[in-house]
Amino acid sequence: MRIVIERVLDGVDLNNYRIIDIPIPYHQRQKSRQKLTVNDMDIIITLERHYKLKPYSVIFVSEEDRTAYRIVPAEEEIIEVKVRDKSEALKVGHIIGNMHMPVGFDYERESVILLYDESVENKLKEKGFEPIKKIGSFIEISEVEHHG
Structure with a gap:
């Protein structure tokens, strides 16, 4: 599976979701464009150039299996x-x-x-x-x- 992320999801209520934390080191969080692989899923991040991934940002929510993917500091x-x-x-x-x-x-x-x-x-x-x-x-x- 491959998904493209163009923005983080603000204000997501994570109750009743299984949360998958994606640990990313500081310098990698500064990149607005990158590819991550999580559980055999390719996540292509293409944020606006001035935007950086902040710790605890939710980048993807799957309503199908009630799973939220969240950036955490490595x-x-x-x-x-x-x-x-x-x-x-x-x-x-x-x-x-x-x-x-x-x-x-x-x-x-x-x-x-x-x-x-x-x-x-x-x-x-x-x-x-x-x-x-x-x-x-x-x-x-x-x-x-x-x-x-």
């Missing part, structure tokens, strides 16, 4: 930097901003989250931070929307 190498206060968060933000890297924030853990990059890890260590390299999901601040 597990990838990240750096977590715990910050004690807003001042530390600003310092980390300044370092990252100068390197033009995407940045996320985990509000529950009070941590800045970055995609892993050895030079960033070293720079943070030089500035007195204790970056933790690990595997996890990365969601850039601009991608954040509240999902119930």
Whole structure:
């Protein structure tokens, strides 16, 4: 089976649907045109050029078998930097901003989250931070929307 997706589906009530999550890493979510294969189904994504796939976007709903296909962040190498206060968060933000890297924030853990990059890890260590390299999901601040 092959389907073409030209836009994401906003406001879909997923109650009573079986949800198939499609894990996609951050850099791949930035592409407006791509091909995915999920359960032997080719999904051709052809969004408008300025549009990016955001985490938890529903891209296809099959009424026939009551299944919804949803984009989720894939597990990838990240750096977590715990910050004690807003001042530390600003310092980390300044370092990252100068390197033009995407940045996320985990509000529950009070941590800045970055995609892993050895030079960033070293720079943070030089500035007195204790970056933790690990595997996890990365969601850039601009991608954040509240999902119930």
